[in-house]
Amino acid sequence: MPPWLIVVLVAAGLVALGAILYWQLIIAEGVYLGQRVVTWLYDLAARRYDDIKQYDDDMEAVFLGRPLADMLRPVPGALVLDIATGTGRLPLALFEQPAFRGRVIGVDASRSMLEIAAQKLRGNEHRLMLLWRDASSLPFADGAFDAVTVLEMLEFTPDPATQLAEAVRVLRPGGILVTTRRRGWNAALMPGKTHSPDEFRALLESLGLTRVELLPWQVDYDLVWAVKPGHVPSGARHMLDVLHCPACRSAQWEEHPAELCCGVCHAAYPVKDGIIDIRGKQ
Numbered sequence: 230m231p232p233w234l235i236v237v238l239v240a241a242g243l244v245a246l247g248a249i250l251y252w253q254l255i256i257a258e259g260v261y262l263g264q265r266v267v268t269w270l271y272d273l274a275a276r277r278y279d280d281i282k283q284y285d286d287d288m289e290a291v292f293l294g295r296p297l298a299d300m301l302r303p304v305p306g307a308l309v310l311d312i313a314t315g316t317g318r319l320p321l322a323l324f325e326q327p328a329f330r331g332r333v334i335g336v337d338a339s340r341s342m343l344e345i346a347a348q349k350l351r352g353n354e355h356r357l358m359l360l361w362r363d364a365s366s367l368p369f370a371d372g373a374f375d376a377v378t379v380l381e382m383l384e385f386t387p388d389p390a391t392q393l394a395e396a397v398r399v400l401r402p403g404g405i406l407v408t409t410r411r412r413g414w415n416a417a418l419m420p421g422k423t424h425s426p427d428e429f430r431a432l433l434e435s436l437g438l439t440r441v442e443l444l445p446w447q448v449d450y451d452l453v454w455a456v457k458p459g460h461v462p463s464g465a466r467h468m469l470d471v472l473h474c475p476a477c478r479s480a481q482w483e484e485h486p487a488e489l490c491c492g493v494c495h496a497a498y499p500v501k502d503g504i505i506d507i508r509g510k511q
């Protein structure tokens with residue numbers, strides 16, 4: 230083989246490898262390589278995440294904080310679950326709203342993302358609980374929350390439909406789901422993880438949700454609102470009342486400075502820097 234052909238083949242191989250790595254690690258954020266890779270990438274990027282995203286406080290208020298706070302206005306002490314809370318975008322947007330008098334539980338698989346959230350939300354400990362856990366199974370009872378939010382996360386999970394079903398499970402009848410649909414040119418590069426508007430609406434309706442509304446939002450995402458039909462009144466509760474021990478499912482807790490202990494099976498979950506490590510045996 231002539232040397233020039235070897236050079237061309239090696240160069241083509243390197244370009245192809247670079248393209249595959251860019252696709253798998255940057256666009257798909259590791260989702261086809263498994264949850265551990267997704268979490269590892271977020272742990273690596275956590276300190277730069279907010280600089281990359283450049284969220285605008287006014288836009289966050291207009292699209293997220295204010296509409297959700299308004300919808301929750303009739304529910305004093307509303308309890309909100311933010312699945313994949315990341316650096317605390319949703320709790321920050323809600324706590325900025327004077328109309329919001331409720332509490333937020335944020336769950337994320339990336340410890341480093343949660344550390345940033347905890348720093349940004351310092352002073353809100355009375356109305357915020359941060360849980361370190363893979364959200365594919367949620368340690369909460371059915372119908373525990375008045376609203377559940379799942380922003381910019383579904384396409385990074387093994388099965389978006391299963392993750393949505395788990396979100397709907399913990400939403401009370403009459404509660405609000407806010408989520409996102411990946412859009413834009415790179416959505417096509419995530420087969421099996423993204424949906425057309427019609428497919429996404431049908432998916433939410435197949436999970437029993439009604440009043441599904443898809444709104445164009447960011448370059449890469451539609452913002453999606455839906456309601457779980459029925460009406461069960463909100464039981465304004467303490468955040469620990471809805472948290473179930475992953476080991477024995479009990480909701481009896483003993484709070485210690487550095488750990489949360491199950492009052493029934495005595496499993497201990499470390500608490501550090503305002504983050505509860507509730508991973509248990511997942």
Ligand SMILES: C[S@@+](CC[C@H](N)C(=O)[O-])C[C@H]1O[C@@H](n2cnc3c(N)ncnc32)[C@H](O)[C@@H]1O
Pocket residue numbers: 264267268271312313314315316317318319336337338339342362363364365379380381382385386
């Ligand atoms: C693009 S960020 C979005 C963060 C936040 N929701 C926002 O809108 O700024 C995706 C987040 O999903 C989290 N995540 C991905 N898979 C997860 C899983 N299975 N369980 C919990 N969090 C997960 C990542 O750690 C990351 O913080």
